[in-house]
Amino acid sequence: MMVFNKDNLGELFGKVGVGNQTNLEIMGSNRDISVGEIFMITSERDGHERVFFFRVLGLQNYLRQVDDMSRVAGTLMVEGDAYLSGIERNMLLDVQGRMLGYAEYTGGKWVFRSPRRLPDHLASVYRPVAGTSDADVRMMLESQTSGEMYVGDLQVGETTLDVPVMIPSKFLPMHVGIFGSTGSGKSNLMMVLIKSLIDTNIAASTNPDGDILRISAFCIDPHDEFAKGVDKYGIHHIVEAMGPTLRSEVLGNFYYLTTHLRATPRDVKKYAKEIRIKWDEIQPRDLYSITEFTPQMNAFIDSMYAVEHENWIAKILELDEEPEGMSTPKGTMRAVQRRLRFLKRSPIFIEDGTSILDDIYEAMETGRILVVNTSLMSDTEQFLLTTVVTRTLSDMRRAVKSSGNLGDFEKQGYMRLPTPFFGRVKKMARSFYGRGGISDSAEVKDPRSLPVIQITVEEAPSILNPELMKGRSVFKDISRQGRKFNIGLVVVSQQVSVLDNVILSQMNTEINLRMGNEREIRACIDNASVNISGFENEFRVMSRGEALLTASYRELPLPVKIPLFDDIFERDRGKYRSKRSSKKSEKHIL
């Protein structure tokens, strides 16, 4: 039974020569092949029709019937009148590469498997052609490319196929790593991802009966480029392109958070709020997650917190001398005060006033996207903000997870979260978490049915390093247990080698962009969720916007070309006007 047409695979390129289930050698026609191209090998063995996927890692010219190419070249050189009769036929390309796996049609659908078999002897090799092979490749690789969050298109060498590569939102709580050196296209990728989150949420809101889960994202924007874009367009253009109803459904009344509202461009200001976190919303753990304290300082802070609860920061900063009865060494109090003093200077961490945390919480529990301009924050402020938000959201969900009904939940909430904050949001929380009502006896929802919350951790090595992760870091828990609460981290880093192993081992999706040096390439390969050993050369020739997507739930490492945000926005902008979503087949767009 043929379920695909070989003509649609692309052009016949060559035949399989020698190899094993990992590495193959192909004899092919003398074409302009580049490292990184993907070939398909059709094979029929014992009645099993399979299509193997093969990635080019090395090339060599080969002249058939010539054992000693140098001798022939020498003769051509020395005997000026020599020719090579009919040589075009004999000019072949010896292509070495990695077998990526194979697609097989069983039980009425295509499945993809790791390379644990060999294609048949002298099997035919096809080279995919954009415009011809797209549909078949899409079909065969469906299990490897499908999902809700669009990342880019399948890259074959220097071109791409119309095969969108997506990440399933159910795997987002198992954390995503985005690794790439400066100039590798991280910012554009983040904007593409934010756009696909918005698209997913539009699809979810226009198909309320569908099984699409909304995704929330707390996107740190360290250079303030997401809203207005790097080049022509930014997230703000999507916001503007939407009709008011859709906008309010998908984005609420704001999407932009900034430190200084007055410094925000007027058009963005309409959808902007100022970041203000109250001291009483900060817990000692938040600080332990972003900076190192001595054991004495920890002990001091813990004992102050035990007594003063959420007022601990104000109380510590008020102290003139070490409180009586504390057995901390002299100087500890002053040291802690010095450490906390930045909160006094910070415009965003305030002792009194209105906190933004409630709004953030609401946005995150209703499946919304927040772009957080941290360009005017210090690193410490940015990290503390990320940590407070992460911890607050995870503690809320933890409270849900450990409760049977809303009555339990409230008790748990007061236990885990700062009282003033919880007091303010508990009513809203009940409406989010209650199943059929908001009474104490109403059952709580499974957190996994709540929106997926994505929190970006920018400059991740500063807080996800082994030293901080050794202690009581908030991120240690999230990295291990995020999936229980449907909260995932998007770890953005220029380096992989310096990240803590706990977070690396819990990460199930990696978007590997161009890396700066051999050590980081090595680290990327070692850390990848599928075996990509042998891809060193690939990393070396990667250009801006090219990525290798690896995921533990997929067998195939996917080369992806990330489109320019401007291009996909221009392509899709018209679609944001219409209230209803487009066809299902285009769900990656809208």
Place this chain on the structure above:
Amino acid sequence: MLEKILTDKFRKLLKTVLLDIKNQQDLRDEEEFAKDEARIKEKLLDTVESYSANIVLDEDFLIAAVDGSGTENFGMLDDIRIHLLSTATVILDTNTQKGPPFSIMSGAALGAELGEQPSLDMHWHSGVRHDAKNKMADSLTYIYPIKDPTEYVTQFFRDDLGPQIKSFSDLDSTDFARHKSKLEHMNSLISRAGYLTNPVVHDELRTVSEYAAIRNVLTSKFKPKFILIDGAMSVFVHHVLKYPSMPSGFMLREICALAREKEVILCAVSKNHTIPFAHRIAKMAEEIFGAEAKWFCLLPSKNHPNGGLHIYSDRTYLPPKLAVPYLFSFSRDNRPSRIDFDRIWWLKNIFVRGDPAATRANEKKLFRDLEFMSRDARWYGYPVALALAHVACKLSYEDLGLAREVYRDVLRATNHDPRRAAPLREDYNL
């Protein structure tokens, strides 16, 4: 064995043999060569005036080449032996006008006219008395397109005795009249039956297969200027009967005549030959024309106006009956090769009686073409068509290994015991 070979004693033995050869052979030959030296230098040896690399010929032409390969030892079935034969024909176009030069005719075009290329065939015979001969006669009849020997045996006598032999019945007026009945049947044309060893049987089958392939080219729609074949144009003549001892000898004359009729130049090229003093002739050419010169040298027969050469006067098959051999070298890197032409054709097209200069001019024209077709960088100095035919028909060790595996598979599939195919001594790992 190795410990015997790697001894000084073995080396000494070799030295003795070489000395022996020198004493018995070289000394006498050296004297003979001295007698020929001046004639070779002045009359027989000449340079090839080659075409420039980017020549555009007024008329491009086709070159065909045929080569065969095979093994007499492909497979066994008890005492029955199976021969495997492969034959390949390639046709090239000089293609200087359209370029690139020497394009290869596609397999489809070739196959449509000449059948699949290369072609594989098999032959078998047992150890039963006369079986080898009878089977061989059957196979030869099957392989060669002309089934009635009387249609082709006459040509040998016509070429040998003269144009008065027009038909088979004209033999009545000759000494061969008494052998006529033997000449009518393939079986009795095999007159060397006593020596029908497996290699002899195999060689004859292969030669006839190649001749059949040449004949196919000659009768095809292709009109090549040259047809090249690997080997020499030797005909082994029975010393009593005075005619070819094997059917292939007659067939060769028949295809030569056909080639003449179709105005095709038929020639046989051999890399390995036994022309004495070839190295001395080469050295002489180098001295006269320089190390990089491309040259040829006629090896005249005793019928030549100036007679044959002393160096091969004792060598029975030099020059071969009804053939004209030359020695040539188109590449300084290789030893000189030999090329044979049909003598009847040569007399008509190359040789000009009483005019050595005109003869030489004809020869130079002929070798200019031959040299032009021998410049492929893979086999520089050797005709590329022949090299390609050789590559096409070659049965490598691996090919044969696989073919034998397939044979064992087929045996199993047809309920034969595969052990019947194994050489008996394999049981004892010998």
